[in-house]
Amino acid sequence: MAEEKENAPQEKKKQIDYDALSWGLNAPVNTEIKEFISVDDVRKKFGLPVTQGMDDDTRLGMDKNNVAFDTMFQSLTQHAIQEGQYPMSGFVGYAVLQQIAQNGMIRTCIQTVADDITREWIELTGGKNDSDDKLEKLDDVFNQKHIKSLINKAVAKTGYYGGCFIYIDTGTDDPSLPLVINSKSAEIKKDSKIDLVIIDPINVSPMEYNSINPLKKDYMKPRMWSVQGQPVHASRLITFTDNEPPMLLKPNYNFLGIPQAQILWDYVLHWNKSRTNAVNILDKLNLTVYKTSMSDVLAAENGIQLLDVKIKALQRYRNNNSVLVCDNEVESIENISQVISGATDIVRQALEFIAAINRTPAVKLLGISPSGFNSTGESDIRNYYDHVKAKQELYRDQIQTLINIYQLICFGEIDETISFKFKEIGGDDLANNVKIFKTQVDSLTALQNSGVIDNAEAREFVRTSEISGLDFLSEDVPEQPNPEDMQTMNPEQAQKQPEMKIDKNTEGLEAWQKKMLS
Structure with a gap:
């Protein structure tokens, strides 16, 4: 009985020590980040700046009217919880997209395509x-107004946020009225002045749109937009959009498109996680295991502090020239080496997934040759340029609208026949063009010999060919001398005659090819 009473306080004290140790181990580590633990934290992070010269009540009122902080908080916290698993069935919100737009990989993907579209x-x-x-x-006006740079910025914003707007500022006091772009326009006429302003979609929301009758061409297309509370007619906004969402989700995406940044974000997060884990493997390349009796350490007074001292001593003197001393009976040291083969392949493959989703070759996006591809990557670059051409066509109507506007300003009327074409991207492949043209010449010669076409038709083909380099030829075909008459001429008369048609196997064609290649 006496032994039980004597042991009781010790057991109680031992239990208290375990509780204290458990509390210490459950304490948050210093690296834990909790930026958005409440809606107030989100409001402080994304609220309007206090330097605008307004009082707190006014600023908070504008915050409540302009930004849905509850939605932002839910998106940000959900994003943090997923830790890279980012399954989205709807719009993530412009606040999240503006955070994503700061990511280096996202910017590389979006800006690379935008630059090539307008390059x-x-x-x-x-x-x-x-x-x-x-x-x-x-052309001079477009250069003076920096239209190329304007379109580049609009295309980049479309990639980041799913769309954007260019506001045609004619100086009107009532932008809610429709804007007419023709020779009868009262606002756009000869020598009038306008400004083109890029509007971020976070400041724009739809006001009026047809959501009832799908038989109308304006179904689910806003007729009026609210730009920071001010009504603006849709005809005054040149809309840029990409990745059109399904019909039911159009209102969720602000009647614009699915942001390319949102599509890429899941793949970027997976790549970033694999990259971080691969780097962390280096910290575990050689793991030193210190074996001791942990029950005795936890039960002993100041046991944890003593263990910390031993581990710090081990870390301090741990190198190939040091000597480690430990208790041979209750302590031992073991070294475990980590195998890291294959880690770089996983990171590289995750990186190539990003390039694949962005439809950009890895050699173009990252400057590296992707594994499993051919060594040249010429076909990949050509496929990428085809993709860029398709993207360019998405913005044809917007550019044509600007051409019509500046026709009214410069000439007072619109010439409907004035249009444009996108220049060939990637430059002309001279060697490839020479091969193609040589094949065309062979075909033309065969058609001439068979009597299908004559000299005039063959000349017209090579004169109008974009790759021949013979556009300087006149439309008139020079007279060809009769071969029988050439035989009776003396050398001086033969030299005065025009040269005969170059055959495909003569030295003339080979000289032309060498000239083109040089």
Whole structure:
């Protein structure tokens, strides 16, 4: 009985020590980040700046009207919980997209495609009267107004946020009225001044749209937009959009498109997680295991502190020139080496998934040759340029609208025949063009020999070919001398005659090829 009483306080004290140790181990580590633990934290992070010169009540009122902090909080916390598993069935919100837009990989993907869409820019075509002068003047105006840079920024914003707007600022006091873009327009006429302003979609929301009758062409297309509370007619906004969402989800995406950044984000997070884990493997490349009696350590007074001292001593003197001393009976040291083969392949493959989703070759996006692809990557680059051409066509109507606007400003009327074409991206493949043209010449010669076409038709083909480099030829076919008459001529007379048609196997074609390749 006496022994039980004597042991009781010790057991109680031992239990208290375990509780204290358990509490210490459950304490949060220093690296834990809790930025958004409440809606107030989100409001502080994304609220309007206090430097705008307004009082707190006004600023908080604007916050409540302009930003849905509850939705932002839910999106941010959900994003943190998923830890890379980012299954989204709807719009994540512009606040989250603006955070995503700061990611280096996202910016590389979006900006690479946007830059290639506008890199070679456009060539104005068409025109009825004085077309050359009109096209030259329009081209100068586009350069002065930096339209190329404007379109580049709009395409990039479309990639980040799913769409954006260019506001046609004519100086009107009532932008809710429709804007007419023709020769009868009262706002856009010769020598009038306008400004083109890019509007971020976070400041725009739909006001009026047809959601009832799908038989109308304006079904689910807003007729009026609210730009920071001010009604603006849709005709005054040039809308850019990409990745059109399903019909039921269009209102969720602000009647724009699915952001390319949101599509890429899941793959970027997986790559970033694999990259981080691969780097962390280096910290575990050689794991030193210190074996001791943990029950004795936890039960002893100041046992944890003593263990910390031993481990710190081990870390301090741990190198190939140090000597480690430990208790041979109750302590031992073991070294475990980690195998890291294959880790880089996993990271590289995750990186290639990003390039695949963005439809951009890894050699173009990252400057590396993807594993399993051919060594040149020429076909991949060509497929990518085809993808860029398809993207360019998405913005044809927007660019044509700008051409019509500046026609009204420069000439007072719109020439419907004036249009444009996108210049060839990636530059002309000279060697490939030479091969193609040589094949065409062979085909033309065969058609001439069989009597299908004559010299005039063959000449017209090579003169108008974009890759021949013979556009300087006149339309008139020079007269060819009779071969029988050539035999009776003396050398001086033969030299005065025009040269005969170059055969495909003569030295003339080979000389032309060498000239083109040089």
